[in-house]
Amino acid sequence: MKRVIVPFFIAHQGCPFQCVFCDQEKITGSAAVLPTAAEIKSRVADWLVSSGVAVVEVAFYGGTFTALSQGEQQALLEPLQPLLASGSVSAVRVSTRPDCITAGNVAFLRQSGVTLIELGVQSMDNAVLAAAGRGHDALATVNAFAILKSAGMRVGAQLMPGLPGAGRGEALATLRTIISLQPDILRIYPAVVLKGTALAKMYESGSFLPLSLDEAVQICKQLLHEAAQAGVPVIRVGLQPTEDIAKGAELLAGPFHPAFRQLVESERWYDLLQRLVAAFPLDAKLAIHVAPARVADVVGQRRSNISCLRSSGRQVAAVTADANLEESRILITDGIKTVAGDILTDLDYHQ
Ligand code: SF4
Structure with missing residues (x-):
C-alpha cells in the first residue's frame, strides 16, 4: 500500500x-x-x-x-x-x-x-x-x-x-x-x-x-x-x-x-560493475540485466557509468530491466558466459 x-x-x-x-x-x-x-x-x-x-x-x-x-x-x-x-x-x-x-x-x-x-x-x-x-x-x-x-x-x-x-x-x-x-x-x-x-x-x-x-x-x-x-x-x-x-x-x-542520492547509488553500482566486468575479455560485448527499479542507478546520471565503462575500454551493448531479478542483483553476459553479482554481498569497502 x-x-x-x-x-x-x-x-x-x-x-x-x-x-x-x-x-x-x-x-x-x-x-x-x-x-x-x-x-x-x-x-x-x-x-x-x-x-x-x-x-x-x-x-x-x-x-x-x-x-x-x-x-x-x-x-x-x-x-x-x-x-x-x-x-x-x-x-x-x-x-x-x-x-x-x-x-x-x-x-x-x-x-x-x-x-x-x-x-x-x-x-x-x-x-x-x-x-x-x-x-x-x-x-x-x-x-x-x-x-x-x-x-x-x-x-x-x-x-x-x-x-x-x-x-x-x-x-x-x-x-x-x-x-x-x-x-x-x-x-x-x-x-x-x-x-x-x-x-x-x-x-x-x-x-x-x-x-x-x-x-x-x-x-x-x-x-x-x-x-x-x-x-x-x-x-x-x-x-x-x-x-x-x-x-x-x-x-x-x-x-x-x-539528485544527490542517485549520485551515491550510481557510484555504488559503478564500483560493483568495475569488479564484475573484469571477468570478461576487453573485446566482449556486454549485456547488463538488473531489476527495473535499479536501471537508472546502474546507468548513472547522463549515462555516466556507461560512459566511464566505455572510456576504460569496455563495450556495453545494453542495460536491460529484468523483473525477475531482486533489486540488489545484477547479471552481466557476453553471450558466452554470465557473471552474477549482488551489491549487498559482492561489494566490500573494507578491502
Ligand atoms: S537543534 Fe535542530 S532546530 Fe535547533 S538549532 Fe540545532 S539543528 Fe536547528
Whole structure:
C-alpha cells in the first residue's frame, strides 16, 4: 500500500539552541509559526482526498518537538486524536534533539499516537558536536535511544557528515555506533553552508571548508552501503531542495545536488560493475540485466557509468530491466558466459 506522509514544518519551534549549520526557516521553507488545530485538520483532510489513499501518516518536522511546552505539544497532537481513532491517520512521527528526550514525555507521546521519533544525531564524536554548537554530547544520544526503545518507540537518526573537524573516519564511526543502537530508519544529510548561519561565517573566514560534492558522494556511498548491509533503511540522502536552495539562492557552499542520492547509488553500482566486468575479455560485448527499479542507478546520471565503462575500454551493448531479478542483483553476459553479482554481498569497502 502506498505510504503517504502529511508533513508539518514547525521551523525552529521549541529549540533553544543554534547549531552552526542550522537555519530552519531556510531548510524547511516555512515560517516559524505552529499550525492551528483547524489548519492541521484541514491539511490532513485535503491530503486524504488528493492522495487517493484512505490512511495517511502525519509528521512534524523541522523543530524540536519535545522541547515545545506540554501545552503546545498537546495542541498539535489533540486535533489528530479523532483521526487516529477512526483509522484515517495511522501514525504520527516527530523530530527532536537527543537531549530533549525524557521517559515522561515519551510516554505522553506514545499515548498520543506518536510511533516514531527522529533524533538529530548529526555526529557521535564529542569534539565534532562541540564545534557544531550542538549543546549535547554523544552520551545524550545513547540515553535517548535507551529511553525510546524501552518505551517501544521506533527511532530514526539523522546524521550529518562533513561538519567542522569531521572527516570520513568520523562519518563511519558515527554510523557504526548508531547502527549498534538499532535505529529503525536513517537520514544522511552532508553538511552544506547556508547563508546567514554561523557556518557561513566560518566558511567566509576560511576556518571551515565543506566537503566537495565528490568527497560527499564517496563518504555517503560507504555509509549507505554499510546501512544496507545492516538492514537499516536510509530514507533520505542529501538535503531536500526547497525552491530557494534548488536555485542556489540560500546556499553558500557545500555538496548540494538535487539528485544527490542517485549520485551515491550510481557510484555504488559503478564500483560493483568495475569488479564484475573484469571477468570478461576487453573485446566482449556486454549485456547488463538488473531489476527495473535499479536501471537508472546502474546507468548513472547522463549515462555516466556507461560512459566511464566505455572510456576504460569496455563495450556495453545494453542495460536491460529484468523483473525477475531482486533489486540488489545484477547479471552481466557476453553471450558466452554470465557473471552474477549482488551489491549487498559482492561489494566490500573494507578491502
Ligand atoms: S537543534 Fe535542530 S532546530 Fe535547533 S538549532 Fe540545532 S539543528 Fe536547528
